[in-house]
Amino acid sequence: MNRILAVHGSPRGERSHSRRLTERFLQAWLEAHPQGELTRREVGRASLPHVSEAFVAAAFYPEPQARPLSMQADLALSDELVTELLEHELLVISAPMYNFSVPSGLKAWVDQIVRLGLTFNTVQDNGIAQYEPLVRGKKALIVTSRGGFGFGPGGELEAMNHADPWLRTALGFIGIEDVTVVAAEGEESAERTFQVSCAEAEQRLLALARTF
Numbered sequence: 001m002n003r004i005l006a007v008h009g010s011p012r013g014e015r016s017h018s019r020r021l022t023e024r025f026l027q028a029w030l031e032a033h034p035q036g037e038l039t040r041r042e043v044g045r046a047s048l049p050h051v052s053e054a055f056v057a058a059a060f061y062p063e064p065q066a067r068p069l070s071m072q073a074d075l076a077l078s079d080e081l082v083t084e085l086l087e088h089e090l091l092v093i094s095a096p097m098y099n100f101s102v103p104s105g106l107k108a109w110v111d112q113i114v115r116l117g118l119t120f121n122t123v124q125d126n127g128i129a130q131y132e133p134l135v136r137g138k139k140a141l142i143v144t145s146r147g148g149f150g151f152g153p154g155g156e157l158e159a160m161n162h163a164d165p166w167l168r169t170a171l172g173f174i175g176i177e178d179v180t181v182v183a184a185e186g187e188e189s190a191e192r193t194f195q196v197s198c199a200e201a202e203q204r205l206l207a208l209a210r211t212f
């Protein structure tokens with residue numbers, strides 16, 4: 001079964017380039033995989049809660065099987081988002097660069113799906129916590145759009161990019177290590193410059209849609 005989960009991280013709708021490129025990819029992916037199933041999860045234009053004290057207490061409760069009902073309620077959305085993630089083999093995330101990182105809605109989604117006992121575990125090794133990923137057999141695509149230029153590998157601003165590299169780290173932490181990044185850069189540059197970058201990103205996405 002080919003199931004793809006599309007997580008949209010931009011607060012913008014039709015004006016969002018990462019969303020538009022992702023939707024273009026999804027359209028091509030569905031054409032190449034007629035039996036494929038697509039689920040969209042909106043996190044850029046939705047109000048996902050920040051991590052709260054109640055969430056931390058519930059998520060890290062020492063006996064998860066005996067978690068009080070009130071704590072289970074504090075984890076209801078997180079449980080739903082984790083289940084949704086686990087039910088899909090493929091993940092595509094539209095992730096704009098905001099202040100060198102990602103929009104807060106996307107960060108909030110990651111905070112909900114990185115869950116002790118569900119997507120990662122801790123194991124003590126001589127008193128030092130070691131982490132064990134629990135998610136298996138998935139691959140991810142990150143489609144990002146940036147105002148500036150040179151944030152990619154080898155670029156002048158690479159060290160300032162805490163958007164897709166951070167997402168890659170967080171996904172790898174839970175076990176999603178097969179991650180591809182496609183970027184459009186220069187939204188704040190001359191229109192022509194950005195158009196070229198978007199066209200290149202689109203070509204990469206259309207090629208990827210056949211094999212993803």
Ligand SMILES: Cc1cc2nc3c(=O)[nH]c(=O)nc-3n(C[C@H](O)[C@H](O)[C@H](O)COP(=O)(O)O)c2cc1C
Nearest residue numbers: 010016017018096097098099100145146147148187
């Ligand atoms: C609040 C905000 C912060 C931004 N921060 C950055 C940044 O740190 N670096 C950058 O290159 N572009 C930055 N941009 C530009 C966006 O990355 C660019 O507009 C991108 O296309 C947004 O994604 P979207 O089109 O999918 O909404 C920022 C834009 C906004 C609105």
